[in-house]
Structures are given as C-alpha cells and as structure tokens.
Amino acid sequence: MRKSNRAAAGAAAWRAVQHSARPGAPGLGERAAALPRMLMSRLRGRYDGFSVSRLLMYGLAIVYVASPIDLVPELFVPVLGLADDVGVTVWLATALMGESERFLEWERREGRVQGHVVG
Template identity: 80%
Template sequence: MRKSNRAAAGAAAWQAVQHSNRPGTPGVGERVAALPRMLGSRLRGRYDGLTVPRLLMFLLAVAYVASPIDLVPELFVPLLGLADDVGVAVWLATSLMGETERFLHWEQREGHVQGRVVG
C-alpha cells in the first residue's frame, strides 16, 4: 500500500475510533494499553472472550493494511483500491475498540487490575 493510502486508511480509522468513543466508556489510551494484556490473557488461556478465528482476522487485517500488496490495486481502479484499504482499517479499529471494551469489563468482573489479580 502506498504511503498516501496508509495515511488515508489511518485517518479514516482514527475518525471511526473517535466516533465510537462514548461517554462512560474507556478512552482510547486505556484501550490501547489493554491490548497487550488482552493478548497475553488470551494466550495464557485465562481470557476466552477473544476467539482464535477473531484473533486471526485481526492479524490478517494488520498484515493487509501494512502490506504493499493490495487485493484491488490502485493502478487499475484508483477509488476502489483506496476504499478497500480504508474499509479494512476502519473495520480493524472499530473491532478492536469493541474487543478491548469487552476485555476491560472482563478484567473488572474478574478483579484484575493492570493484569494482576486483586486479592
């Protein structure tokens, strides 16, 4: 993906993130900080809210957005070539927003604070 397309996809994803941040929900910084804890909890088998197929979809989306190879090249269909990148980036951002919110609620229910169990 060209740099300009990455920038457009990133800007669209950021707009989606900003619009999905509702009052009373965790902020973007809190969600980003929760990502490594969520992955670690999933890999250790403690958190089963993130399914393996969903995790694979996230990894594929990251690889697609970062990859210079596009499913729909901009050379042939410029607008559609950009739209697929933006669409994947927006899906990834909004899906991660929802997934991290569920994880943060799970941490609260389970009594976890910053990845440690509160006794």
C-alpha cells in the same frame, strides 16, 4: 500501500474511533494499553472473550493493510484500491475498540488490574 493511502486509511480509522466513543466508556489510551494484556491473557487461556479464529482475522487484517499487495491495486483503480484498505482499517479499528472494551470490563469483573489479580 503508498504513504498517502496509509494516511487516508489511518484518518478514516481515527474518525471511526472518535465517533464510537460513549460517555463513561474507556478512553482510547486505556483501550490501546489493554491490547497487549488482552492478547497475552487470550494466549495464556485466561481470557476467552474472543475466539482464535477472530484473533487470526485481526492478524490477517493487519498483514493486509501493511502489505504492499492489495486485492484491488491503487494503480489500476485508485478509488477502489484505497477503499479496500480504508475499509479493512476501519473494521479492524472498530473491532479492536469493541474487543478491548469487553476485555476491560472482564478485568474489572475479575478484579484484575494490569494483568495482576487484586486482592
């Protein structure tokens, strides 16, 4: 993907993230910091808030956006070529926002802070 297309996809994802914020919900920084903990907790079997197939979907989305190979190449159909990248990026950003919020709620319910049990 060209640099300008990545920037456009990133800007669209940022707008989606900003519009999905609710009062009292964890901030973007807190959610981003929770992603590695969420992944490790899932891989270790401690957190079962999302399936392995969903984890694979996230991985495929990251590979698709980062890959220079597109389903709809920008060279032939510029608008549609950009739209598929933006669509996948926005879906990934909003899905991870929701997953990380659920994970942070799970951590609070379980009494976990930064991957350690409080007690």
